[in-house]
Amino acid sequence: MFQYQCLNPISKVGLDGFTNDYTKTEEIEKADAILVRSASMHEMKLPENIQAIARAGAGVNNIPLQDCAEQGIVVFNTPGANANGVKEMVIAGMLLASRDIVGGVEWVKQEKDNENVGKLAEKQKKQFAGCEIKGKKLGVIGLGAIGAMVANTAIYLGMEVYGYDPYISVDTAWKLSREIKHIANVEDIFKECDYITLHVPLLDSTKGMISKDSIAMMKDGVVLLNFSRDLLVDETALIDALETGKVKKYVTDFANPTVAGAKNTLVTPHLGASTAESEDNCACMAVKELRDYLENGNIHNSVNYPNCDMGICGVAGRIAINHKNVVNMISQFATVLGGAGMNISDMTNKSKGDYAYTLIDLETPATQEIIDKLDEIEGVLKVRIIK
Numbered sequence: 001m002f003q004y005q006c007l008n009p010i011s012k013v014g015l016d017g018f019t020n021d022y023t024k025t026e027e028i029e030k031a032d033a034i035l036v037r038s039a040s041m042h043e044m045k046l047p048e049n050i051q052a053i054a055r056a057g058a059g060v061n062n063i064p065l066q067d068c069a070e071q072g073i074v075v076f077n078t079p080g081a082n083a084n085g086v087k088e089m090v091i092a093g094m095l096l097a098s099r100d101i102v103g104g105v106e107w108v109k110q111e112k113d114n115e116n117v118g119k120l121a122e123k124q125k126k127q128f129a130g131c132e133i134k135g136k137k138l139g140v141i142g143l144g145a146i147g148a149m150v151a152n153t154a155i156y157l158g159m160e161v162y163g164y165d166p167y168i169s170v171d172t173a174w175k176l177s178r179e180i181k182h183i184a185n186v187e188d189i190f191k192e193c194d195y196i197t198l199h200v201p202l203l204d205s206t207k208g209m210i211s212k213d214s215i216a217m218m219k220d221g222v223v224l225l226n227f228s229r230d231l232l233v234d235e236t237a238l239i240d241a242l243e244t245g246k247v248k249k250y251v252t253d254f255a256n257p258t259v260a261g262a263k264n265t266l267v268t269p270h271l272g273a274s275t276a277e278s279e280d281n282c283a284c285m286a287v288k289e290l291r292d293y294l295e296n297g298n299i300h301n302s303v304n305y306p307n308c309d310m311g312i313c314g315v316a317g318r319i320a321i322n323h324k325n326v327v328n329m330i331s332q333f334a335t336v337l338g339g340a341g342m343n344i345s346d347m348t349n350k351s352k353g354d355y356a357y358t359l360i361d362l363e364t365p366a367t368q369e370i371i372d373k374l375d376e377i378e379g380v381l382k383v384r385i386i387k
């Protein structure tokens with residue numbers, strides 16, 4: 001039996017993926033796993049019983065990844081599961097920044113009691129006129145799940161698309177339209193593009209990537225779209241650029257006091273992934289990842305531990321060990337198991353950065369005594385009997 005806690009509301013369609021062996025708990029001391037969306041976990045103390053955290057979404061900047069790894073807690077996210085929802089918002093954002101649709105709708109509302117509203121509209125509409133996005137240059141920074149979809153869609157909409165991602169995955173590269181111009185220096189995006197959209201994770205290396213200096217390189221009247229994270233942009237510098245018209249519009253999905261009432265901003269309350277489809281997709285993927293980890297010890301889509309798969313646990317015994325990526329660990333595991341007369345039938349060891357993971361199949365069920373001995377080895381962070 002397993003217990004899970006939800007730190008945010010999680011789609012029922014996803015939670016229905018848990019079998020009767022799972023129950024929901026409100027007590028973190030009883031939970032084996034946590035499901036979360038954007039709730040910040042940085043101030044939380046995570047008890048030893050937590051085995052895994054699944055972020056039903058893409059961004060993991062709300063989770064202390066390194067601390068979790070040190071505690072042997074595997075953190076998952078759900079790559080691509082909400083990408084289409086965000087892509088549609090970005091396209092909507094480009095259109096809203098190009099035509100004053102919001103202003104026009106507000107104007108009609110104000111004139112709701114005017115019986116000549118139709119006639120008046122024909123006189124007034126010129127103040128809401130705009131431009132089309134077809135033929136304009138769009139710069140996409142970050143060509144992952146969302147950036148790639150935005151870039152391809154913009155090609156279909158007749159835009160000239162410039163793509164920048166020095167770490168692009170081979171899988172994503174295969175999915176990109178050949179019409180997208182590969183940009184090797186991000187400054188070329190700043191200098192050339194009429195619209196610039198950000199699709200990178202918030203990391204130390206990306207924080208503030210849109211700075212006063214990068215804004216100065218941009219074309220006059222550029223539109224900046226940020227559906228990634230607010231801290232990617234020096235928003236104080238941006239507000240100055242919006243005041244002067246250097247930046248025509250800032251479309252952002254992250255409401256904060258700096259941008260909420262600022263001139264020429266279109267701010268949405270973090271709605272990118274808030275569609276029934278994205279919420280269901282993310283929850284289904286998150287539940288699947290947790291179940292495979294808890295029931296079989298397999299890891300798929302972890303952001304702090306390596307992927308590892310030994311299939312469904314149909315053997316007599318299986319042990320999962322989360323440990324530091326240092327020398328001599330496997331021989332120590334083998335010594336403990338051999339000393340207890342336990343024969344290893346299969347094993348996998350994988351590493352990611354400073355952390356590693358070992359799954360060991362045994363010809364006899366694992367015992368608590370063995371687990372305690374393995375736990376004593378220096379560098380071992382967590383040991384778990386899967387069977």
Ligand SMILES: NC(=O)c1ccc[n+]([C@@H]2O[C@H](COP(=O)([O-])OP(=O)(O)OC[C@H]3O[C@@H](n4cnc5c(N)ncnc54)[C@H](O)[C@@H]3O)[C@@H](O)[C@H]2O)c1
Binds near residue numbers: 059143
């Ligand atoms: N507004 C929303 O509701 C919403 C929804 C989903 C994701 N997001 C945000 O969008 C981000 C991207 O999501 P995704 O699903 O596309 O993630 P992803 O991991 O598929 O793609 C991120 C891409 O950024 C690239 N990258 C990393 N550093 C870079 C850099 N310095 N310059 C250029 N490219 C760089 C990576 O190589 C990767 O291809 C998430 O991290 C999250 O912060 C927001």
Ligand SMILES: O=C(O)[C@H](O)COP(=O)(O)O
Binds near residue numbers: 037058060270272274
């Ligand atoms: O990183 C993400 O997946 C998005 O920012 C969505 O966040 P949410 O699940 O809180 O809507």
